[in-house]
Amino acid sequence: MMGRYIVKRLIYMVPTLIGMSIIAFLIIQLPPGDYLTSMIARMTESGENVDPAQVARLREIYGLDDPVLIQYWKWISGILLRGDFGHSFEWNRPVSDLIWERMGSTLAISLASLLFVWAVALPIGIYSAVRRHSFGDYAFTFLGFLGLAIPNFILALTLMYVTYRYLGQSVGGLYSPQYVEAPWSWGKFVDLLSHLWIPIIVIGTSGTAALIRILRANLTDELNKPYVVTAKAKGLPEYKVVLKYPVRIALNPFVSAIGWVLPELISGVTITAIVLNLPTAGPLLLRALVSQDMYLAGSFILLMGVLTLIGMLVSDLLLALLDPRIRFT
Amino acid sequence: MTTQVFLDTVGEERPAVSPLKTGAPLEDIAVAGQWRLIWGRFIQHRVAVGAGIVIAVFYFIALFVEFLAPALPEASRPQYTYAPPQSIGLFVADESGGTRFQPHVKGYAIEVDPVALRRTFVVDDTKIVPIGFFVEGPTYKLWGVFAMNRHLIGPLNPTDPMYLLGTDKLGRDLMTRLIYGTRVSMSIGLVGVAISLCLGVVLGSLSGFYGGWVDMTIQRIIEVISSMPTIPLWLGLAAAIPLTWSPLQVYFVITLIVSLFGWTGLAREVRGRFYALRGEDFVTAARLDGSGERRLIFRHILPSLTSHILAVLTLAIPTMIVAETALSFLGVGLKPPVVSWGVLLQDAQNIRTVATAPWLLVWPAAAVVVVVLAYNFLGDGLRDAADPYES
Amino acid sequence: AEAKESAYFQAQVDSGELPPIAERLPVNPLVITPTERPGQQGGDWNHALVGGGSLSMVVRYQGYEPLVRYTPDWSGLTPNVAESYEVNEDGTEYTFHLRQGMKWSDGHPYTTEDVLFWYEDIFLDQDATMGGHTWWYAGGEVGKLEVIDDVTFRVTFAAPNGFFVQQLAWARQDHMVLAPKHYLQQFHIKYNPDANTLAQERGMESWIALFQRENGLDDDNVFFQNSARPTLMGWMWQSAPGENTEQAIAVRNPYYFKVDTEGTQLPYFDRIVYQMVADPEVLLLKTLQGEIDMMDQYIATPANKPVLFDAQETGDFGFYTLKETAANVMVFQLNLNHPDPVKNELFNTREFRQALSVAVDRQALIDTVFVGQGAPAQPSIRPDDPLYNERLATQHTEYDPEAANALLDELIPEKDGEGFRLDSQGRRLALIFELDQTRTTFIDMMQLVVPMFQAVGIDAQVRSMDRSLWETRVRNGREFDATCHQFGANSGIAAMLDARYFVPFNGNALYAPGWNLYYTEPENPQAIEPPSEIKAQQDLYRDLLGTAGAEQQNAKMAQLLENAADQFLVFGVSLPPDGYGVVKNNMVNVTKEMPNSFGWPTPAPTRPEQFFKS
Amino acid sequence: MGIGGMVAKLKADVADTGEPLLEVKDLSIDFHLRTHILHAVRNVSFALERGRTLCLVGESGSGKSVTARALLGIVDRQGRIAGGRILLHGDEGEVDIAQMTERSSELLRIRGGRIGLVFQEPMSSLSPVHTIGSQIIEALRLHRRLDARAARAETVELLRQVEIRDPETMVDRYTFEFSGGMRQRAMIAMALACDPDILIADEPTTALDVTTQAEILDLIKRLQVSRGMAMLLITHDMGVVAEVADDVAVMRYGRIVETGSVDDVFHAAQHPYTSSLLSSTVRLEQPRADIRDRAEALGEPVLSVRSLTKVYGAVSGWFGKSGPALTAVDDASFDLHAGENLGIVGESGSGKTTLGRLILRTVEPTSGSITYRRKDGTSDDVLALSKAGLKDYHRQVRLVFQDPFASLNPRMTVKQIVGDPLVVAGTLRGAALEHRVGELLDLVGIDPRSMERYPHAFSGGQRQRIGIARALALDPSVLIADEATAALDVSIRAQILDLLLDIQKRLGLSFIFISHDISVVRYFCDHVAVMHRGRIVEMGTAEEIVNNPREPYTQSLISAVPNPDPRNKRMLHRTRFKS
């Protein structure tokens, strides 16, 4: 049954993906101009003169004067028939190379921040729900909302300034310059850790408040249910009662949200990544969009679509795992 | 066991009750409606009421910005760029050597450093700038209609510098701008929040309630929308909206459109809960009572999600206020000359400000944090008030 | 002096991979006299690029090796790849002499064959050419290139071409030194009949696309992303930008053709290490920290000066001066080819522009945005330059709102209830300035200017937008009311080559898109025929470009400026105050004062190859 | 505890029968409500002794459950212990549970370990998202420190002891796959899991058929004898009291009005409330109150059920391995005539609830047919009804849920709940609505002034009456009452039954009365259907079934009905049905 369900979902994904790729491609085409416009913008910015005739010629050579649908077909048929995601105009490299290069660090940072967020928010959320209106509850709420209310890039900037000013550490990126090309070593690892905390805190603080509050809200509702009293009457210590029973039900919204955790972490923290100079996918995507490097941008969006779909499937399966009442409906 | 009989209780006809305060008469117990009950419980929640008052104050400020602000938001004075905040003094030295009551701020002694390219400000104790309430100052039009020149607070001589929160890079009064920013920040984004909320709740409910092909369709829509990164959308929209619109209109429309894309998260969460709840006995009972589907969804199931929805709502409001700054980063948010907290924060997003003019960062951020916290505690109070398990 | 082997290559030379130094240098290497003192080879130049994709900047540090280059003070030209060149009297015949034994970075000889390859198989090839290179044309015909021997070639023009060598020295315009035939021919259909197959294997449509990608002549990004293509430059890519998105490394070119006065082969630095930074603020922090050896782009803004100034000691760096070459800090440009006839007529009225100009309180802008550095001025030539024209520089700069109102009352006296002026059709006259949002100083200034215009009854508004959108709407569009920009040149040869504010002759004259087109393609249906005085000005400019000899050129330029003062097409705020750059205290041979320009790609003409760390 | 220890304890216990384990002294519990303070329990004192059973009986809402829960330190948020002591005697001397804080480790050890509690509403008291097994295993592992495997084995054994069929598979089932009675037994198993010294059982057998009930009570009795367990049993079934109690305490309005040995209370009741309680007890022998001529009373059949079948697939398999299909209702056919009362009795888990739900189509039948005939003579195929038709059908055929708590929306006040059908029907609004709701509540014996409270603030019996009030709100023509009176004390039950009969007389409605209490069924119903494992095994008039059961299962059922007379315990002479 389960197997059938999964297969069914996988089949549904195909039309969804096709629709998604078309919409993505159209949205990318929405801003006026194309890659060459942005190339001219870039070159004139630095004072260079660009000859319009030259540009028209380039446009022809790159196939940018084809109708959108033909461009789309070239791209999607390349993917479907040859597994070729196209060539990035801006980086002059195959799109798939570029994407994979960034995926490792993106996943690492995303997962680290996700773990951080969960590790911080779950206990605090539970604490806040169980000890509602206590000093701790208010204090954590305050801190959480502080993190939420201060825009990420400002927090990032401030933290970087503070590290520069008081810790004298190399800022931005994941490594100090001397370690970027170095092979893996203990020193490089320590260096990585000393760089990683800022992004994790910045990305983390903006997410914890949401998690804490939602968990607290849902948990408060569950805490009054008779089955919780039953569990207490068994003599379970409070933390076990809470963890085993109501938390499981209160997790429902989080599990629902798993679907877009990955895409969210990739695209949602773009600005932070730019400010912190992190080698993640977000800034690459943003650049691709701004410079209208359409195959790169399109493939990125498609990839995030796939991730979303997988995430949604996983989340639906987890929902069923968490709550038997939901199964197979 | 020995038999005991408590005959003194023979005549009792009802459970024993007593008034809440000893001595108060136990009147016939009033029956109140649910809303009155909720309100009654809300009133008792001190933090929440406080938060409610804070929000009311902010909206009050938003209503009367022109009057409350000591200056005009655009008024810039070249010699006062990056002037630090002043503090208020209450007493000044008299000619006779005594002191007399005169609220005032101290003026600045300014030096230009052409090498470091900056002005340095030193508080000049000899320059007393008397200030007062309801002073005359620059002329404004309240609500764009009534020309007035009274300001709640300001320097007695309108040409004197009074910068309680300091000035920005163009020598404009931060306090004034912060007050003006309230109007936009406390209003515009909220429309978007409201729309996303409605869409999320309604579509999530339908999806979870009906399941089957309704769920199938809505889920596919959600998948497509939520896998669509918003950035390209922003960039596209920014280009597609006619230029003759003012930045405020453009932003309003953009928040509307984005709210059409922002509901998916809530919808899925609501759906998940509906899935779990729709089989509950009390839902079946309501169905047997003849409730139509709409009533089942909105009257019977949805209230169980009150806490969740309130939490999401109180989280969405700050996100919207702050999102504006991120949007500006991409060039689609609010832009000068519009004044909003996001615009102020956006101005502060550089090392120069962090290092040399932290007040430009601290005050707008504080404003956002206060509002956000207030909304949250208000939401909390409402949640508690609606919670049947709270007394 | 006898050249010494570099430690960096010693191992390779010993193993026979590389020939010894004496065989690598040309017979006649270019001897560079260091700015301060000769140094030693070695070390890294720690550098950074912002934005990931924008590689034009690289030209400034390692990409400027034309046949002839500008002198460090931009007073003239000096030989570079070419050992020498001659021009005939009337500027129709240019003869260049290359260096005997000069080699590409892979050891393959660089000869006139490479030059001819570019000329015939790229520039003149129907398929491969991208057009452009207008300075190669004179009298309506393209210059003819003939090879005389391995090291000598001649370019002949049908009419005088006064600025040909100056144009070649302009950054990124000399393609004759950038196209290694032995490498590129494999992608050219003429030399490799299978070029199309090769292209398809690499996912390109045709050989043309692949050939473009490989030569990169028309896109700096593409050019600098290729580490396989041999180069004549001082450093070559070990890991090109884009191959690694975090860092790019260039290492010394073993065949570089320059030595110092002691015979040491240049460059001194073994490597340039560029960190790829996404946001200028991070670069600023890195600079504050002393991680960057030299930087005068991205972060060297007036706003950042105090922060950098305070960090001099901790970061162990100092400053050098950049002479600004932009014509003004901000040039207001009304669209003189506006499609709306009413606006078009109004904008083309000199008094209207004059009224707006005197409505601006320039001193306030200077005090606020530039901390008082500068003096009111229109876009013009610097006062210390022989071409300086006082009338052009100072007319209508005095702040006089009454005069502005008086002028406007003549033109558009009607006002609406809110005090805004109505045009002849009775519509409120809105003047929307469209700005590129990355130009934050413009936006700052416009925030102050808008109330000034409003004070004289003009409903001025500002719309800032994403750069590509701005490019599309303003540079390539016709619909906009007005915009602001800054560049152009304020002195010497540069002013003659880039006279955008004095005569509409190319796309950079944003105020007259239709007239620009008329200058190059009068037949184009999009072109708009300018009024006679503008047409005359364009003719004068065409004449100037054909003129050889500095004196005649100066005379014609002076006339051009005089006319520009009459026409008063655009107006500005102030001549830019001098900028600055940041340099680590241990960097030697950095010039203390230099122009800031792209054509003179700061700081390349001051010869980065002779920078070293003490 | 090792085996040796257990044996030693066992010996000691048997010797110590009668020694007080728990003493409650002057216990008072108040609820602080919006408008007033409710003294739900006032100066209650009693003692639980080793090996003995104290039965707490009394009016619904009199404070029995509140007292019972307080013994474990469980008090609702609005409530607080206003006075008194709860002294627990143990090896380390006596401790006062009333003084313990919620988080004290001592209290945790007592809960579940020394005192086991069976909640009144097992249906809602089990976690919906955990398997039954995991919830029992947890208690075992906590207090008896068993490893996972042993705990599981022990759990299966416990389930077997409480008469759950096929315990090996049932451990892995979820709560919602259990019938009401099965949940109740699972709850009992959980409370017994850790060999508590004291068992507090709050109406533990309301959802059990009499045979199962007898087995369970036997089981508890055995444990009491062997381990010296003390028991506080709260029940409304005077028969059960008579069968198992050693002592009886009678509660009314928060006070204990009479205590004494079971014999004294039954045969020499002093307090008038006790006497009235006993007199309203329905005995099996008691015939139907309102004897009428059946043949003439019965009109056309309003409901005809033919071959109704429901097969459940199991939900527990995570990766598709669905367990064996379960036929909850198997080929059920019967007719319900206008004005007829059809009783359905049968084993717990035999499909009674499911049958009721099938008729209303809240559970879709696997096969079979249902025909509903309206008063105007038109008839409908219920399985083919449109949405609107079904809505109308639901207005005429009403259901009282077996689990009153789950069927009341926790976020609606009682006023809204009872008023909801009226609001939907659009007949009443505003003050009129409020008035009608008050009337309905008054009818079922609930103080209308409490109508703004939420469901959780009511006692089990009160909630059940709220459910009845809701069902009656619309003047239905058929009422399916699933254990509608199980949680009511005898006097109120009598009152409710009379009310129902009264309504029936006025409106001519018919009842399907699902119940375990055969005395009540006999008293109330014209016809009785006996269900066993999904099938209707016997159908006949109430008199026939009670006096003259034909099927062996029915015989064993009748024989197990407890007799409300401690001097004549019928349960002991029951016949056991072996299938």
Ligand SMILES: Nc1ncnc2c1ncn2[C@@H]1O[C@H](COP(=O)(O)OP(=O)(O)OP(=O)(O)O)[C@@H](O)[C@H]1O
């Ligand atoms: N949380 C609460 N808030 C307010 N009143 C409550 C609360 N819990 C119980 N009560 C009231 O306390 C009284 C005693 O309730 P309790 O549950 O002990 O009754 P009971 O004797 O067990 O009745 P039943 O036999 O119906 O189960 C009832 O009147 C009930 O309405």
Ligand SMILES: Nc1ncnc2c1ncn2[C@@H]1O[C@H](COP(=O)(O)OP(=O)(O)OP(=O)(O)O)[C@@H](O)[C@H]1O
């Ligand atoms: N949702 C379900 N999924 C699977 N099995 C179920 C489900 N609901 C009930 N069952 C099973 O169907 C059978 C009949 O259940 P039902 O609730 O109808 O019994 P009942 O006669 O009402 O028993 P009780 O008197 O104990 O309430 C039981 O064996 C039960 O385990």
Ligand SMILES: [Mg+2]
């Ligand atoms: Mg009870």
Ligand SMILES: [Mg+2]
């Ligand atoms: Mg049942």
